[in-house]
């Protein structure tokens with residue numbers, strides 16, 4: 534009798550723990566505790582020289598509440614993610630993504646971060662996918678296509694600690710999974726946002742997801758336009774400035790390559 538009970542237990546189907554449903558929404562209130570939690574996650578997960586002050590992002594959320602679709606300017610979005618029924622619990626914030634649709638150019642994903650406790654659960658992927666959809670709606674409101682979404686990432690130095698290389702591996706895998714391609718042949722020189730006025734520019738790798746424009750249309754010439762456009766539209770660097778010319782020197786032949 535006892536034996537029978539043991540074997541019944543052994544063969545009972547093992548119930549996997551339920552993974553809570555993830556909810557993604559747009560932040561409109563910079564003073565909301567969830568938005569504040571996103572600010573903390575942002576500062577914890579990104580080095581100072583790669584990030585703008587969080588106050589600038591708060592300001593853009595405040596402005597967004599008033600804005601209507603505009604054919605100039607940026608359509609900025611901060612999206613947050615948390616498990617269902619915990620959207621008011623700052624300790625449960627799973628991640629955020631921040632970026633914009635730039636009319637006449639394309640999409641630009643500025644920053645993304647996932648809480649340590651929520652990593653490798655598909656949160657990063659969900660945030661990217663949701664962000665792409667939001668930008669598609671922005672473009673649609675203006676009757677424009679969304680040719681691509683572009684984003685930057687800092688590759689660790691060869692002697693960087695293992696932890697940095699691990700995050701780089703996570704980024705690359707994520708970028709690949711969301712349909713991104715690497716723009717090979719370009720070191721994008723971006724301004725250094727640290728407090729040191731003499732700090733060197735930060736070299737970034739660029740990644741692009743073709744959306745309404747087919748991947749084959751991103752020839753070297755088109756990619757130079759896209760990269761130059763990023764300098765001009767986002768960083769206000771015109772041709773002839775050190776960062777623009779350092780990024781696109783004569784003979785630069787960018788091409789899309791698989792991320793991995």
Ligand SMILES: CC(C)(COP(=O)(O)OP(=O)(O)OC[C@H]1O[C@@H](n2cnc3c(N)ncnc32)[C@H](O)[C@@H]1OP(=O)(O)O)[C@@H](O)C(=O)NCCC(=O)NCCS
Pocket residue numbers: 578579644645646647648651652653654655656657658659685686687699700702703704706707710
């Ligand atoms: C990079 C980051 C956003 C990934 O978020 P995430 O929610 O863990 O990613 P996902 O769970 O959606 O995973 C996407 C893919 O990457 C893989 N992945 C995630 N972490 C990984 C790791 N440490 N090593 C290898 N692969 C990893 C996942 O397995 C998944 O691939 P799969 O679908 O083949 O299984 C997260 O690690 C992070 O916030 N890092 C710190 C901040 C940062 O680097 N931001 C990006 C700045 S550009």
